[in-house]
Amino acid sequence: MISDNFLEKKLHTFFGYTSFKEGQKQIIDSLLKRQSTLGILPTGTGKSLCYQLAGKLLNQTVLIVSPLLSLMQDQVEQLHFIGEKKAIAVTSELSYQHKYFVIHHLREYDYVYMAPEMLQKEEVLEQLKTISLGLFVVDEAHCISQWGPDFRPDYLDLKIIRQKLGNPVTLALTATATPEVEQDICRQLFNENESIKIVRRSVDRPNIFLAAKQVDTQQQKDEYLLEILPQLATPILLYFSSKKKADEISQLLNDRTDLKTAAYHAGLSKKDRYSIQQQFMNDQLDAVCATSAFGMGINKKNIRCVLHYHLPADLESYSQEIGRAGRDGQRSLALLLFNPADIDLQRHLSSNSLPDDGEIEYYFNHKDLINSCLQGSDKKNLLEYYAGRFLTPLKLKQIFKKRRFEREKKLQELIAYVETAKCRRNFLCKYFGEEKKADHNVDCCQPAGQPLVLDNFLLHKPGNNYTKSLEDYRKVISHLFNENKR
Amino acid sequence: MPSKESLLYFFSRTQSRRPAVIRQVLLNKRTVSNLFWGMQYHLLEWLGTAPQLNAGAFDNFITQLKAENFLQEKPAGLLLTEIGLKEKENYEHIHYRPKNPEFFQKLDEKMWGDVLQLLIQVGSELSYCNKRYYVSATSYKAQFYFKRWFQQNKSAGLSKTIKKNLLSFLAGKLQEEADIFAASFNGHGVIAKTAVQLAKSSETYTVEDINTLWRDYSVMFAMYLIKQNDVFYSLVKPLLKNSLLSNSAFTTYELFNKGVSLEKIGQLRKVKLSTVKEHLLEAAIFEHNFTFERIINQNEYKILADNFSEKAPLDWNYQQLKEKNIQLDFFKFRLFQIERSRYDF
Numbered sequence A: 001m002i003s004d005n006f007l008e009k010k011l012h013t014f015f016g017y018t019s020f021k022e023g024q025k026q027i028i029d030s031l032l033k034r035q036s037t038l039g040i041l042p043t044g045t046g047k048s049l050c051y052q053l054a055g056k057l058l059n060q061t062v063l064i065v066s067p068l069l070s071l072m073q074d075q076v077e078q079l080h081f082i083g084e085k086k087a088i089a090v091t092s093e094l095s096y097q098h099k100y101f102v103i104h105h106l107r108e109y110d111y112v113y114m115a116p117e118m119l120q121k122e123e124v125l126e127q128l129k130t131i132s133l134g135l136f137v138v139d140e141a142h143c144i145s146q147w148g149p150d151f152r153p154d155y156l157d158l159k160i161i162r163q164k165l166g167n168p169v170t171l172a173l174t175a176t177a178t179p180e181v182e183q184d185i186c187r188q189l190f191n192e193n194e195s196i197k198i199v200r201r202s203v204d205r206p207n208i209f210l211a212a213k214q215v216d217t218q219q220q221k222d223e224y225l226l227e228i229l230p231q232l233a234t235p236i237l238l239y240f241s242s243k244k245k246a247d248e249i250s251q252l253l254n255d256r257t258d259l260k261t262a263a264y265h266a267g268l269s270k271k272d273r274y275s276i277q278q279q280f281m282n283d284q285l286d287a288v289c290a291t292s293a294f295g296m297g298i299n300k301k302n303i304r305c306v307l308h309y310h311l312p313a314d315l316e317s318y319s320q321e322i323g324r325a326g327r328d329g330q331r332s333l334a335l336l337l338f339n340p341a342d343i344d345l346q347r348h349l350s351s352n353s354l355p356d357d358g359e360i361e362y363y364f365n366h367k368d369l370i371n372s373c374l375q376g377s378d379k380k381n382l383l384e385y386y387a388g389r390f391l392t393p394l395k396l397k398q399i400f401k402k403r404r405f406e407r408e409k410k411l412q413e414l415i416a417y418v419e420t421a422k423c424r425r426n427f428l429c430k431y432f433g434e435e436k437k438a439d440h441n442v443d444c445c446q447p448a449g450q451p452l453v454l455d456n457f458l459l460h461k462p463g464n465n466y467t468k469s470l471e472d473y474r475k476v477i478s479h480l481f482n483e484n485k486r
Numbered sequence B: 001m002p003s004k005e006s007l008l009y010f011f012s013r014t015q016s017r018r019p020a021v022i023r024q025v026l027l028n029k030r031t032v033s034n035l036f037w038g039m040q041y042h043l044l045e046w047l048g049t050a051p052q053l054n055a056g057a058f059d060n061f062i063t064q065l066k067a068e069n070f071l072q073e074k075p076a077g078l079l080l081t082e083i084g085l086k087e088k089e090n091y092e093h094i095h096y097r098p099k100n101p102e103f104f105q106k107l108d109e110k111m112w113g114d115v116l117q118l119l120i121q122v123g124s125e126l127s128y129c130n131k132r133y134y135v136s137a138t139s140y141k142a143q144f145y146f147k148r149w150f151q152q153n154k155s156a157g158l159s160k161t162i163k164k165n166l167l168s169f170l171a172g173k174l175q176e177e178a179d180i181f182a183a184s185f186n187g188h189g190v191i192a193k194t195a196v197q198l199a200k201s202s203e204t205y206t207v208e209d210i211n212t213l214w215r216d217y218s219v220m221f222a223m224y225l226i227k228q229n230d231v232f233y234s235l236v237k238p239l240l241k242n243s244l245l246s247n248s249a250f251t252t253y254e255l256f257n258k259g260v261s262l263e264k265i266g267q268l269r270k271v272k273l274s275t276v277k278e279h280l281l282e283a284a285i286f287e288h289n290f291t292f293e294r295i296i297n298q299n300e301y302k303i304l305a306d307n308f309s310e311k312a313p314l315d316w317n318y319q320q321l322k323e324k325n326i327q328l329d330f331f332k333f334r335l336f337q338i339e340r341s342r343y344d345f
């Protein structure tokens, strides 16, 4: 390893931190030795810092492939925030002229974010070839695994693109990966003869207490929520699989409890989403009722409880979402509410995003019809992608059948987690192919069938500074603009 | 999406109106027929004010309003009933209605909404000499646009000027409305309230009302800034639209103003003569200086005036000319009808 002091000093100079988190230093060290690396680091453990600092030290352009516009924008904003102005996301949001300018001046940027489809463009690839790329980063690398829930067909082309760019040193990053997915990433992204350094940090978060509560009806669930939530330490993050339910429960909590609550989902305006994030970050809200859209790019340290109102899709997303609790190291709670009827809801959500046999037939035989029916949907994108690879309808049916099967398997694993009468922590570790961590005790988790004791998580905090009534606009404006300075 | 009751506003107790025309006007669907009827209903200032409108939901609302006897079917459209009028007045009493809907189409409203948020936030942080903050969620386009302006106009007094303008703009407004508008901005140590939160603090306003109020106040503030003629003029001016015409109609109209004949315009633009005529009808509706005399000659004016002057333009019937064997293009008839029913908005 490079001398300890050196990296730590640089970390402090560029980012103001005094020490690395587990895994970061190994990754940066490996990259500086020009060794391609797969980093499996849970959310909130500073994945992006790895390539940001490596980029600084290599002093060459870093290209980051990322699947989601919002993710890219969050990253760019965070870089801007720390004073790194030469970062840009080349997305559809840029005007044509601006995009053209950026693509022809790539070397002037330190960090360039792109969605994989942007790399399909010949013009972009040609320009990338002309600069010396310090690092090729594949964010959310599990998207490359066909059997995973977040599979992105475009990711499959990254291997070829990487070859065309002369196999630059690559960092693949993901928050969670089962051993199967880990192998899949290596196979799909890297060449056979390449040696890949793998740095894996445990998904286990000892300070998070794992619990699940089974109820028999929807009504019971809401009653339980109204009873327990006002007693729990805040801030609390609640996850839902539907926007409508997130709105409803947020309203319910605002009406029937003292909690200051807001709903957060893709149905809100950008402006309101920004406000809710900022209010939550600044402890002006006790609870946020969110869909999975919330959390990306949110780095709030003191979340005391992550509560799932609905079942998540699988244990991968579950462990990512509960990983937002207790980043300050303090005791926190991960509680999953479970009504057996939720299984069908989640099954419906999972399979609904995949085309069925009928839709595949229709796609090949009555293209215009299906195009108008599936306009803009994930299904259409998937069908187009596969059809573009000259696959037969039969082959497609097999592919989606297999994926449906995999999703069902993952759902069953999740249900097994909810229903396990053994240690939940060990269950999770085993699922992600990790060694057993520690012996179970009362502070570790609540296995199914055991009473749920929440004494450790009840806390009353003084009322927050959020005001419900409107302030006089003159007062607001005088807060906004400082009289003394200018 | 406007609420069901809010749609009653667009109907009249005396003039039957076709709901499809109202829907297309709100959505900014510009066929000459929609524009012509929108003009007859005096609703053109509402053009494109509800771009998010869902056509299916709109039609359902109308069906419900009929079932509730707020609207009544007539041969020429729907008429507001007595109780419909009451309902409409009740609604207007407690909900927010844009004061200057015509402003919405005079500038790039969406872009300005973003630019305004940036202006307040950047100005606020500047007044505290802070450079480390997360920029409000706005489009990249708006951020680049604003950044360029800011680099050229950044000055020690900028924050003060923004503050002064905001205060004097809001001074004449209703207190609650001004409070709501001011609560929607992010700045140094100040986080905007969301529409849901503001609706909760208000006695009567819904989330929809809050969103409408914000849009309305933003565009009113833009028009206010334009009038001040200070440093912000150059921020707002490029976002104003040159003309209310669609781009294609505007091009045709420009050629027409240069004295090019209708046939020649068709050739130059590679469009049919009927399309050229439609563009000019659109121009006649929106452009105050439209020269009707270039198309309708003295003699034709006389014929049209003789035949139709007694009735209101809406009741004119082209058939009447045919019956009298008078040869006159429908285009000229329609233009005359437009000239006689124009109003300021």
Ligand SMILES: [Zn+2]
Pocket: A422, A423, A424, A425, A426, A439, A440, A441, A444, A445, A446
């Ligand atoms: Zn345990």
